[in-house]
Amino acid sequence: MRETRLWSWHLLVIPIIIVLLGLHFAIMHYAPVFYGVSVEEARNFEAMIERGKSVAQLVLYILLLAAALYHGLYGLRGIIRELPMTPALGKIVDITVICVGLFIFAFGTYVTWWTFSYPVGG
Amino acid sequence: MNSNKPAYNNRLGIKGWVYAGKYTFERYLYLGHRLTGMGLIAYMLLHIIETANRMRGVVAWEGLMGLFALPLFKMIEYALFAAAVFHALNGVRLLMTELGFFLGRPKEPVYPYSSSIKRHRPLTYIIMALAALIIILGGSSLFFP
Numbered sequence: 001m002r003e004t005r006l007w008s009w010h011l012l013v014i015p016i017i018i019v020l021l022g023l024h025f026a027i028m029h030y031a032p033v034f035y036g037v038s039v040e041e042a043r044n045f046e047a048m049i050e051r052g053k054s055v056a057q058l059v060l061y062i063l064l065l066a067a068a069l070y071h072g073l074y075g076l077r078g079i080i081r082e083l084p085m086t087p088a089l090g091k092i093v094d095i096t097v098i099c100v101g102l103f104i105f106a107f108g109t110y111v112t113w114w115t116f117s118y119p120v121g122g
Numbered sequence: 123m124n125s126n127k128p129a130y131n132n133r134l135g136i137k138g139w140v141y142a143g144k145y146t147f148e149r150y151l152y153l154g155h156r157l158t159g160m161g162l163i164a165y166m167l168l169h170i171i172e173t174a175n176r177m178r179g180v181v182a183w184e185g186l187m188g189l190f191a192l193p194l195f196k197m198i199e200y201a202l203f204a205a206a207v208f209h210a211l212n213g214v215r216l217l218m219t220e221l222g223f224f225l226g227r228p229k230e231p232v233y234p235y236s237s238s239i240k241r242h243r244p245l246t247y248i249i250m251a252l253a254a255l256i257i258i259l260g261g262s263s264l265f266f267p
Contacts (some may be wrong), residue, residue: 011217018210025206029199033263043187045180065170072163079156084132104170111174 013067020064052115
């Protein structure tokens with residue numbers, strides 16, 4: 001039952017990732033096509049800070065971070081757990097993946113929050 | 123009972139990803155899905171660390187963005203885009219299979235057999251053609267804006 005629930009979440013986050021990653025690509029990598037500004041303009045420090053001050057961006061990026069990390073690390077865990085290993089080693093893999101995921105999520109959230117709270121004119 | 127015994131014997135290990143007898147087109151898409159998935163998660167972890175460079179200030183950030191404007195990094199960026207498009211669209215195909223769409227109705231196993239994989243194959247070709255189209259268009263936009 002636990003594995004079924006984890007697998008269901010793995011599938012449920014797919015639409016979130018497709019929509020938000022699509023937006024991320026459009027803004028950061030295909031700005032000339034979608035917004036009529038050069039990639040360099042879209043990526044300069046002021047533009048990046050200005051975008052980061054939006055509450056919508058703060059929420060959506062944290063959501064994308066959580067969804068992509070869960071989807072990616074769950075998939076990676078599945079690949080590793082397919083290899084021959086003892087149940088004890090399997091448990092260590094699970095715990096390591098959870099710790100890496102939580103650490104990266106906390107760090108990514110901190111960076112996103114740092115951008116959101118960057119002082120105007122600072 | 124030995125509790126340290128693996129649950130099953132994955133005799134071929136990673137070698138089995140590539141070849142373990144006659145593999146179909148879908149099996150190679152599965153291999154591509156795995157490889158792009160691992161590449162994307164590895165990149166994602168690096169990307170989070172790399173974008174944190176903004177906290178070191180304007181000069182550090184602009185220096186990094188200058189580096190990413192080099193042709194080598196443009197190529198890497200394009201490879202990532204291609205991997206993401208392939209992984210996403212193949213993932214949509216897998217999701218539809220998982221949910222039982224486009225597999226046809228169950229049939230009596232009468233020769234010549236028509237497997238659900240064969241019935242699903244036209245959709246596979248359409249989705250892969252769409253992925254190829256998006257990858258080509260994405261490349262033209264990235265390199266010739």
